[in-house]
Amino acid sequence: MTETLKAAIRLDVVIVGGGLSGLAAAIETAISGHNVTIYEAARVLHEVGAGIQITPNSSRILQRWKLSDDFWASAAEPRQFIVRRYSGEVLVLENEFDKTIREKYGASFIGSHRVDFQEALYIRAKELGVKFRFGMRISNVNFDAGELMTQSGEKIRGDLVVAADGLWSLCRAQLHTRDFEGVPRPTGDLAYRLVLTLDQIQDPELREWVSKPACNLWLGPKSHAVGYSLREGTEFNLVLITPDDLPSGISRQAGSVEEMRALFSDWDPILNRFLALVDSVKKWKLMHRKEMRRWIHESQHSSFVFVGDSCHPMLPYIGQGANSAIEDGAVLGRLLGHIQRKEHIGKVLEMYEELRKPRGDAIVKEALGQRDVFHMLDGPKQRERDEILLSQIGKETKEAPFPIRWCCPQVQPWLFGYDAYEEVEKAVSGDPFI
Template sequence: MAGTLDSTLRLDVIIIGAGISGLATAIETALSGHNVTVFETAEGLHEIGAGIQITPNSSRILQRWGLSNDLWASAAEPTSLTVRRYSGEVLAVEEDWKEKIRAKYGAPFIEFHRIDFQTALYARAIELGVQFRFGVRINSVNFETGEIASQSGAKIRGDLVVAADGLWSLCRAQFLPKDFEGVPRPTGDLAYRLVLKLDRIQDPELREWVSNPKCNIWMGPKSHVVGYSLRGGTEFNLVLIAPDDLPSGVSRQAGSVEEMKALFRNWDPILNKFLALVSSVKKWKLMHRKEMRRWIHESPNGYFAFVGDSCHPMLPYLGQGANSAIEDGAVLGRLLGHIQSKEQIGKALRMYEQLRKPRGDAIVKETFGQVTIPINPLGTIAPRTIYAPFPIRWCCPQVQPWLYGYDACVEVDKALFTIRGQ
């Protein structure tokens, strides 16, 4: 693999799925000079109307991608991060969060509306010449030939096929031995997700919480809540984690507002004032999967790779699902920019797996560590100064640098330099 991004080689890369991992892979692969076609079952972009937290490990990638000014203008950048006991008392606080994060990592911790974010990624991919085929359901993947078949019977081949089809990945189901794993497994938790608009909030205290972006985390018995601003402080996003009571086989459905309020009625009065404004809510079963043994497949006639939730679905407790998916796309696409022949695709994929799988699997494990926060008999974590190991991993002096300090481009370039030096 040569050390240049201006190779004349143009691969035909097929990506299955137009979610965040698919769009990220499409952008970086197109920037590396290859032809990219994305196949998506839905008739268009299909992100839900909720918030997304972009941490420095991926915001530094987004800055390099040249996304629209409108997207950056829509960001909310929290000025502090506060961890509260469920009843409202402050357990730990990081003031000047915005400035500290930028100073430590050279990139921001920002919050977007998911629809704005996915739309901006899609627009950038279009600018780079990525082709999209919406409303096309892929029924089968031939891992030996690199050929995919749609529900209509059409067959498409690419030099490389990338599975970016999420938690319920068809590609994963066909790739793994039948005795290895079935469907995703429930964690025992569910998430209520909701967004409140500032123009519908009259209470001055609540308006200040929304218009002056901060990140707040409430910890309680068997539950926790994360709240943060969106769209420049004009909307407020809440994610409430509670024990799962959805029926078996149901992954999401409309929730009962009254039931949600009852679950959190003894929590912080501020939180309950927000919940009093809610008119409807959806709840989502939180699911996970076993670790995959391999993220790539090579054969004489076909190459295949997994990215994002298709190979390492992450629970929301660390806010790293989308960020890790962006890392995957950046690493894979950048590696493809260094190959000089189709015979080197396999080498690029092996390097992708070596760079990404250990980190992706480790973050998955760390999310479960965030769930098991020490609880005292009253059902609350005890106040403590922030020092390692701190139970809230977002501000733990050990975990935070490992998560946020990662630079996908640097990791690729270091790996390539090592190979060239051998």
């Protein structure tokens, strides 16, 4: 395991936003020996959503952060990875998926509830001395001075300011250049998100699906569905992606269970048996933003940096949004462990951007490409895709390029094999700033 670094000086680091990316940056920065304060607009830490898939590139970081035993016990580790055509025909089958992933990458692939995940990060951050200021909504950012103003008129300054305020980042909105103008744009897709508990399920076959964790994916015309277990195999998370019909300007609202069932009525009978148990559901518009030209503010002595969805919002088609945010926090915080003087902050941020931006931008593009594979209309291209998938069932190693990127021998190691700490140490040894 990589040794813990402690910086020669203690910086006062201000983080805007207490979501996953803000907590990640806070934890590693505190481990590196700095004073960290998170300013969060909400009055209490409150995660929304349902399940999240934590892949090895992220879980190896969480292991190093020593998240609580309760968190790891609450997760569910899929034993199989199964891709089906929307009719139910199996196209990809990876048995002993849990063991294979651990052997390859030395870390696990797990399903967790977002509430459990954020709570575990929050608890660990507090243990490390991170301070939290809730109900603190930022109204103005002075990038040159590294100064924030809250709606109540309080001025906040830090040696370093980290924007971790998500897709609708106010910090990003206040950068008045052509590259940062505008707001998140619709992708044309929306997500139905729901969680079923074993208490709601009487059907023995469905109960087995929940209690024996697997990662299930259904591919269909203009739509796909993902299902996996949470909380030690006592809950089942379903995400259904389908064309967006929400009104302009509405990003989420309560959905119609009947409408959802109708959209998927000709899909796999197993999926429809799960949907028959649903009594309420929410609809989320999937949004994205144009690529950000820089992740740091371009002043001579830059002390302002972006992490997570504030600079690289990712669509969910390869499940890397939260995992990339954890990587961001680990890399930034670890670099700050090498710092010797305040004059090094600008160099740290340049190295962070050099390490993280190419990968973040590439994952964003990879996710968009995966959507095209998932949502093919029935026809020649879909049949060609299915023939490739079926031809490699039972093969221990797939042939590249494989359409399902989580199984591709080129893409999977690139995603799951990434080691944030190794990347930092290589960068610092090649370009020392001490």
